[in-house]
Amino acid sequence: MPELPEVEVTRRGFADAIAGARIRAVLLGKPLRWPLGVEPSVLVDQRVLRVRRRGKYLLVDLSAGLLLIHLGMSGSLRFAPVLPAPDAHDHFELQTDRGVLRLHDPRRFGAVVWVQDEEAPLARKLLGHLGVEPLSDAFDIATFQMGLKASRQAIKQVLLAGHLVVGVGNIYASEALFRARIRPTAMAARLGPERVRRLHAAIREVLGEAVALGGSTLRDFSGVQGQAGHFQLSARVYGRADQPCGVCGAAIRMLRQGQRSTFFCPHCQRA
Incomplete structure (x- = not known):
């Protein structure tokens, strides 16, 4: 599933190019997770003002309303002056005077939804529970520690939940915990100030x-121009079960937490 880094890479790939564009047509393919919420014709002649991100959602501000885009499990966006004819897995297309924005989603767990603004009931349902953005100044150590102290879960589960800090997906949680030298099964409430400080820095x-x-x-994700991501090639623990730790040489282990695979070094992450 595309996580915060993949969604931010996607946003950066087309946000400047589409800003100020006028929508000429909207094409819909097979139904996605939620309906668009408005007749496609309502979007025609609107202008794209800017593209923001909130967690794993892209927020496309229009001259009248807001598009919320989620890439689901396997979705990706393309933006180009001209794109080939859509195929069976292309489910949404925004044709503008500056190019074509298209959602490709083989599994159809993604979504494109129009709402009037961020206070609309559906927008609040989707965005209102999201935690603080980890790459923003709002992600401060004191608030982070207070949130951890109030939890009764293992630290890996807290990171994945997204209520305290948003967008730390499975890969990045394993990697951050390794760099912070914290075992993923450690109880969040028991992390002292020094370990919280290390984890805060590691997440960022x-x-x-x-x-x-x-x-x-790992499978489907690619950027707006079709380019693959490369962070997985430098992962220190994720996907490296039974391989030697690059720090101490111990074999990396894998365990299941909440039906997700967690990778860690039993020597470097003792507590």
């Missing part, structure tokens, strides 16, 4: 590196 470091490397491409 890992996500920043992932964005710089174009995200992670």
